Amino acid sequence: ADGTTAVVETAEASGLALLEAKKRNPLIASSYGTGELMLAAVRSGAKRIIVGLGGSATNDAGAGLLQALGVRLLDKNGNDLKHGGAALADLATIDISTMDPALKNVAITAACDVTNPLTGPTGASAVFGPQKGASKDDVATLDAALAHFAQVIDSQLGVAVNDVPGAGAAGGIGAALKGFLNAEFRPGIAIVIEQSGLDAAAQWADVVFTGEGSIDFQTKFGKTPAGVAETAKRHGKPVIAVAGHIGTGIDELHEVGIDAVFGIAPGAASLSELLADAAANVTRTTEQIVRTLQL
Structure with a gap:
């Protein structure tokens, strides 16, 4: 711009x-x-x-x-x-x-x-x-x-x-x-955080959401959710991640500031079906997460 x-x-x-x-x-x-x-x-x-x-x-x-x-x-x-x-x-x-x-x-x-x-x-x-x-x-x-x-x-x-x-x-x-x-x-995430104004936005957010196609222990090595979490934690904000696939070692992500991880897949399905329905699956999953937060 x-x-x-x-x-x-x-x-x-x-x-x-x-x-x-x-x-x-x-x-x-x-x-x-x-x-x-x-x-x-x-x-x-x-x-x-x-x-x-x-x-x-x-x-x-x-x-x-x-x-x-x-x-x-x-x-x-x-x-x-x-x-x-x-x-x-x-x-x-x-x-x-x-x-x-x-x-x-x-x-x-x-x-x-x-x-x-x-x-x-x-x-x-x-x-x-x-x-x-x-x-x-x-x-x-x-x-x-x-x-x-x-x-x-x-x-x-x-x-x-x-x-x-x-x-x-x-x-x-x-x-x-x-x-x-x-x-x-x-690092790509550093540039995106700078250009998107994420740091300023995190200051007024109640909850910070992030996501990845497939999330596992490797996410902590400089991938987007880890960078988002680091930014959010500077302001003491909770971080929730959603992902198309949850792999191994996600407990390690709690150490880098991701407080909870949720998969968006509704059940057994082919990759092509999951990709086609990704937007609806993200919407449904995040709605349920927010409903839980409101309890």
């Missing part, structure tokens, strides 16, 4: 959900579309871009994104690299002189909820590659290609990106944003 901040969501431009399972191939999938949206934002007058990192179908360390912004990634013969993470194995030269100059006046914030490095056993390829269609051999190929990319960035630009927490987010787009655009990394 400030007229100068743009939000670009990786999952909506280069997302896994945009591809049928049979078409997923992280060896060639490119983040180019995400870069196109960033460039469009800059040319529309944006002075700050928040890039949501997550849900990508890519494993190209943001190479496609960089190419869309004008960066040239060249092989030993001076040819532009093809799209996809595997092509980075052939990278010889990085030319940033052709990058759109307007980007110098834009602040980039990466909304990132993971701390994975670019490569290695906890890197982009090993952890996220398989869900994007990578075989065991593909993971090895991609990890080596991304490691080479990081080495070239370090040697030619003097920026070390491989071990930066969050560099492996969104198939390595985090590394590109950090290495080429000096992006600030922040």
